[in-house]
Amino acid sequence: MFVYWADVPAESYKLPSHRQCVAVGRNFNQHYMSKTARGARRTVEVSVSAWIDLLGYGSMLREAQFDPTVELAQKAIQRLETFHKTAAKHAHRTFNIIAINDGLICHKDISPRASSKTADFLKRVINLHRDINTVDIKDGYCGARAIVATGFRVRALKRITVESSIKEVLLKKLENNEISSTEAINMAVKSRSYFGIIPEIQANFAFTKAYLIDSEGSNGGFAGPNCFIDLSMFNNPLPKYITFSNYINWNNNGLWGKFGQLKSFDFVKAGEEKDKGFLNAFEIAENITKSPDAEKRIRAITKKKWSERER
Numbered sequence: 535m536f537v538y539w540a541d542v543p544a545e546s547y548k549l550p551s552h553r554q555c556v557a558v559g560r561n562f563n564q565h566y567m568s569k570t571a572r573g574a575r576r577t578v579e580v581s582v583s584a585w586i587d588l589l590g591y592g593s594m595l596r597e598a599q600f601d602p603t604v605e606l607a608q609k610a611i612q613r614l615e616t617f618h619k620t621a622a623k624h625a626h627r628t629f630n631i632i633a634i635n636d637g638l639i640c641h642k643d644i645s646p647r648a649s650s651k652t653a654d655f656l657k658r659v660i661n662l663h664r665d666i667n668t669v670d671i672k673d674g675y676c677g678a679r680a681i682v683a684t685g686f687r688v689r690a691l692k693r694i695t696v697e698s699s700i701k702e703v704l705l706k707k708l709e710n711n712e713i714s715s716t717e718a719i720n721m722a723v724k725s726r727s728y729f730g731i732i733p734e735i736q737a738n739f740a741f742t743k744a745y746l747i748d749s750e751g752s753n754g755g756f757a758g759p760n761c762f763i764d765l766s767m768f769n770n771p772l773p774k775y776i777t778f779s780n781y782i783n784w785n786n787n788g789l790w791g792k793f794g795q796l797k798s799f800d801f802v803k804a805g806e807e808k809d810k811g812f813l814n815a816f817e818i819a820e821n822i823t824k825s826p827d828a829e830k831r832i833r834a835i836t837k838k839k840w841s842e843r844e845r
Contacts, residue, residue: 577836579643580815580822581687582652582767583735584659585744586666586680588617588636589759613675620669624662629655631662632732638662639741641734643687644767644815646829652767652818653809656682660799663761670759677759681747683791684764684818685740689733696729743789755782761796766813766821773811775803791822 591610598607618633625631632639640662642655659682667677700722707713713721735741743764747756756762762782765772772778778794813821819828 576832577689578832579687579689580646580684580819580832581641581643581738581740582655582682582684582764583642583738583740583744584638584640584680584682585741585748586621586638586640586659586663586678587748588614588666588670588678589676591617591636613670613673616669616673617666617678620666621662624658624665626658629658630734632735639735641738641741644684644818646815649812649814650809652814653804653812656763656767656812657799657801657804660761660796667759679748679751679756679759680761681744681756681793682761682763683740683743683747683793684766684822685738685743685789686819686822687734687740688737690736693733694729694731695727697727698725700725739789743791746786746789747784747793750786754784754786755780756793762793763796765792765794766818769811769813773804773807775800775807775811 591614594606594610594613598604598610601607602611614636617636617638621631621633621638629640629642632641640655640659642651645651659680663678663680670677704713704718704722708715708718747754747762750756752758763778765781768776772794776799777797779797780795782793782795784791784793816829816832819832820826825831
């Protein structure tokens with residue numbers, strides 16, 4: 535499995551002392567992957583996730599019998615690299631992208647107060663998907679499919695990791711003047727934990743929904759290099775700046791949703807209307823559960839968990 539983080543906030547490492555440099559650098563991946571949205575930290579978040587699948591990549595490798603010395607396999611790997619490079623151009627401080635081989639994961643916890651973050655996330659996914667398809671189809675391939683889904687995400691209160699021993703090694707080298715602070719930072723940033731997780735996709739049922747739908751593909755009605763969007767994030771009736779060519783009612787393994795196959799999104803009109811028509815977190819929560827009063831349950835669980843932690 536190849537995991538690729540495409541956004542590096544280098545300014546975070548302007549630190550004055552050797553020990554601070556080593557500590558922050560060593561914990562770079564752990565700190566970066568555990569960032570959360572501003573505001574209250576809820577135990578249960580309402581999230582939106584996108585899974586973008588590079589279509590036909592696996593079949594290219596199967597035809598080449600997974601032999602990287604064969605020309606077709608080499609073309610597949612080059613296609614994958616182009617896929618990652620295209621995605622990396624869209625990565626941003628507020629729009630992190632995780633690449634797992636021929637799939638991309640984008641994730642956002644939705645604000646309970648404002649719907650603007652949901653709108654910004656969807657716009658970025660649409661632009662990312664369009665760019666990938668433009669490049670991939672121009673190269674003679676079949677493009678990628680995007681599934682954008684909403685769902686609950688459970689935030690772990692305790693982070694589980696096994697850190698590397700790089701801290702002690704670098705501190706000793708610094709104290710012996712064997713390396714500079716800059717060298718120590720560079721080495722620490724490149725280090726990896728011996729065990730770690732990506733919190734954003736753990737117990738993230740928006741991602742689960744998107745992945746399951748993509749696995750069904752054309753058999754479930756989600757065919758081709760199209761973008762399919764979970765309609766639970768919108769008001770009813772739908773805003774006029776977004777149109778769909780087809781609608782699919784999906785239900786599987788305890789998850790469900792109504793999805794639209796994106797036809798057009800008028801970015802200018804959406805801006806003029808200030809993205810009116812998107813829902814906030816608690817409004818979406820009521821759309822994705824069959825048990826009423828989701829907001830009350832989310833608040834109660836958060837209060838209970840943090841009370842237990844403070845004991």
